[in-house]
Amino acid sequence: MIVRTLGLIALGWCLGFAAFMLLLPRPLAGNTTDAIVVPTGGAGRIDRGIALLQAHQARRMLVTGVAPGVRPIDLAREYKTPAALFDCCIDLGADAVDTRSNAEETAAWVRAHGYRTVRLVSSDWHVPRARMELAAVLGPKVLILGDGVPSSPRLGTLVNEYNKLILRRIALWLGVGL
Numbered sequence: 001m002i003v004r005t006l007g008l009i010a011l012g013w014c015l016g017f018a019a020f021m022l023l024l025p026r027p028l029a030g031n032t033t034d035a036i037v038v039p040t041g042g043a044g045r046i047d048r049g050i051a052l053l054q055a056h057q058a059r060r061m062l063v064t065g066v067a068p069g070v071r072p073i074d075l076a077r078e079y080k081t082p083a084a085l086f087d088c089c090i091d092l093g094a095d096a097v098d099t100r101s102n103a104e105e106t107a108a109w110v111r112a113h114g115y116r117t118v119r120l121v122s123s124d125w126h127v128p129r130a131r132m133e134l135a136a137v138l139g140p141k142v143l144i145l146g147d148g149v150p151s152s153p154r155l156g157t158l159v160n161e162y163n164k165l166i167l168r169r170i171a172l173w174l175g176v177g178l
Contacts, residue, residue, distance in 0.1 A: 013166075016162070016166070017158075017159070017162050020128070020158070020162045020165070021158060024124040024125060024127075024148055025124055025127040025128070025146040025147065025148030026124070026148050026150070027048070027147055027148060027149065027150070028119065028145055028146075028147045031057070031119065031145055031147075032056070032057050032058065033057065033058050033115075033117040033118055033119040033143075033145060034058060034059060034060075034113075034115035034116055034117045034118065035058050035059065035060050035061065035062065035109075035110065035113065035115045035117070035118050035119070036049050036052055036053060036057070036058045036060070036061040036062070036118070036119045036121055037061070037062050037064060037106045037109075037110075037118055037119070037120050037121065037134075038061065038062070038063050038064070038121045038122070039064050039065050039096070039099065039102040039120075039122055039126075039130060040063060040064070040065040040066055040067075041065065041123075041126075042122065042123035042126065042149065042151065043123075043149075043151070044123075044149040044150075044151070045121055045122055045123065045149050046063060046075070046079060047079060048121050048147070048149050049061050049063070049121045050079055050081050050085070050090075052119065052121070052147075053085065053089055053090070054085070057119065058119060059089070060089050060090070060091065060113065061089060061090045061091070062090075062091045062092075062093055062105075062106060062109050063075070063090065063091070063092050063093065064093040064096045064102045064105045064106050064109075065093065065094075065096040065097065065101075065102050065105075066092045066093060066094045067094070068094050070092065070094070071092075072086035072087070072090065072092060073086070075090075075092070091109065093105045093106070093109065099126070099129060099130050099133050100133055100177075102130065102133070102134075103130070103133035103134040103136065103137045103138075104137055106118075106134055106137075106138075107134065107137040107138050110138060110142060115142065116141070116142055116143065117142070117143045117145070118134070118138075118142060118143070118144050118145070119145045119147050120134060120144055120145065120146050120147060121147045121149060122146075122147075122148070122149065123148070123149050123151045123153070124148030124149060124150055124151055125151060125153050125157065125158055125161050126161065127146040127147070127148045128146070128165055129161065129164055129165045129168060130146075131144055131146045132165070132168065132169065132172070133168070136172050
C-alpha cells in the first residue's frame with residue numbers, strides 16, 4: 001500500500017514536471033498592459049522590459065529587486081537606454097530579495113498607480129511561480145500576463161523551480177505565508 005502510494009506520488013510529480021517543462025511561457029506579442037514588472041535575476045529580463053516599454057506596450061515599468069545603491073543612470077548606461085526613459089517611465093524597487101518579496105514590492109507599486117493590467121517579464125522557467133506569488137498578493141482585480149524570456153536552464157534549476165512551485169502552491173492553498 002505504501003509503495004503504491006509513493007509510486008503514484010512519484011508518477012504524479014513526473015507528469016507534472018513534464019507538463020511544467022512543456023508549457024514554459026513564451027514571449028507575448030501584441031498585448032498592451034498598464035504596466036510592466038521585471039524581477040531582477042535573469043539574463044534578458046530587463047532588456048525585454050525596456051524593449052516593450054519603448055514599443056509602447058505599457059506606460060510604466062518597475063524593476064523589482066534592484067541591489068541597494070543602483071541608480072537609474074547606472075541601468076541606463078548598462079542597457080544603453082536614454083536616461084530620459086528611466087526618468088519618465090522606469091521605477092527601481094530595492095526592497096525585494098526573493099520572489100515573494102518581489103510580489104509584495106510589485107503589489108504596493110501597482111496599487112499606488114492604480115494599474116489593472118500588468119505584464120510580468122521574467123525567465124520562462126520563473127514566470128509560473130512569480131505570477132502565482134503576484135496573483136496571491138494582488139487578488140483577482142488585476143490581470144497579470146506572464147511574458148517568458150527564453151532561457152536554457154540546467155535540469156537542476158528546472159527541478160528546483162518546479163519543487164518550489166509545488167510547495168508554494170500548497171502553502172497558498174493552506175493559507176500559510178499569505
